[in-house]
Structure formats: structure tokens, C-alpha cells
Amino acid sequence: MKFAVWLHLLGVVVWVGGMFFAHMALRPAAQALPPPQRLPLLAAALSRFVAWTAAAILLLVASGIAMIVLLGGMRAVGVYVHVMIGLGLVMILIYGHLVASPLKRLRAAVAASDWPGAGAAMTMARRLVGINLVLGLVTITVAVLGRG
Numbered sequence: 001m002k003f004a005v006w007l008h009l010l011g012v013v014v015w016v017g018g019m020f021f022a023h024m025a026l027r028p029a030a031q032a033l034p035p036p037q038r039l040p041l042l043a044a045a046l047s048r049f050v051a052w053t054a055a056a057i058l059l060l061v062a063s064g065i066a067m068i069v070l071l072g073g074m075r076a077v078g079v080y081v082h083v084m085i086g087l088g089l090v091m092i093l094i095y096g097h098l099v100a101s102p103l104k105r106l107r108a109a110v111a112a113s114d115w116p117g118a119g120a121a122m123t124m125a126r127r128l129v130g131i132n133l134v135l136g137l138v139t140i141t142v143a144v145l146g147r148g
Contacts, residue, residue, distance in 0.1 A: 004066040011059035016136035035115040043110045080146020087139040098128045
């Protein structure tokens with residue numbers, strides 16, 4: 001069980017910590033750069049981040065399932081676990097949308113040096129990351145305070 005908890009926390013640190021860094025540190029610092037420098041940097045950083053996030057999601061899902069099984073199944077876990085699962089599923093859907101739409105448009109616009117298009121795609125990506133960051137922090141709160 002401890003190993004599953006460690007894997008779960010590792011996934012949370014990578015995903016939520018990465019979103020916090022990107023949203024609160026990288027993006028504001030990159031704002032000083034002109035679009036032809038800023039947008040390729042952010043596109044490259046976001047591309048690398050979503051790859052790590054995919055691994056984190058796999059860890060979170062696998063370790064979450066393992067912990068639920070070890071605790072006796074869904075009926076044996078508290079309501080807070082059900083809330084965490086729901087929030088996690090919403091986060092995964094937002095992540096999927098981020099990768100399939102704004103990030104795809106961002107990469108294409110950067111490749112074409114279409115800075116207005118890249119800026120619009122980056123704005124949408126930033127909003128989705130911001131929403132997921134809030135959801136991730138709420139999920140952490142539910143995990144810690146929900147245990148009773």
C-alpha cells in the first residue's frame with residue numbers, strides 16, 4: 001500500500017506541481033520575450049510537460065486503482081475518494097482537450113510563424129492549465145481533509 005501511495009503522490013507532484021510552475025513562474029517570466037521567442041519556448045515547454053503529464057496520469061490511475069482494490073473496493077472507501085475520482089476524471093478530460101486542440105493549434109501556428117494564431121492557442125492552453133491547476137489543488141484538499 002505504501003508503494004501505491006508513493007506512486008500516487010509522485011504523479012500528483014509531477015502534474016499539479018508542473019502546472020503551478022508553468023502557470024505561476026514560466027509564463028509570467030516569458031511574457032518579457034517578444035512573440036517569436038516566447039511562443040516557441042512555451043510550445044516546447046508545454047509539449048514536454050504534456051508528455052510527463054501522460055506518465056503522471058498513468059501512475060495516478062494505476063496507483064489509485066491499486067489502493068482502492070487493497071482497501072476493499074469502491075464500497076469500502078470514503079466519499080472523499082469518490083470525489084477525488086470525479087475531479088481526476090474531469091482533469092484528465094481537460095488534459096485530453098488541451099493536447100488535442102489548443103496544443104495542436106499552437107504547434108502548427110508556431111511552425112508557420114503565425115504569431116497571432118499561436119498567441120490565441122496559447123491563451124486557450126493557459127486557461128485550461130489554470131482550470132486544471134485549481135481542480136488539482138481542490139483534489140489535494142479533498143484528499144487531505146476528506147480522510148476525517
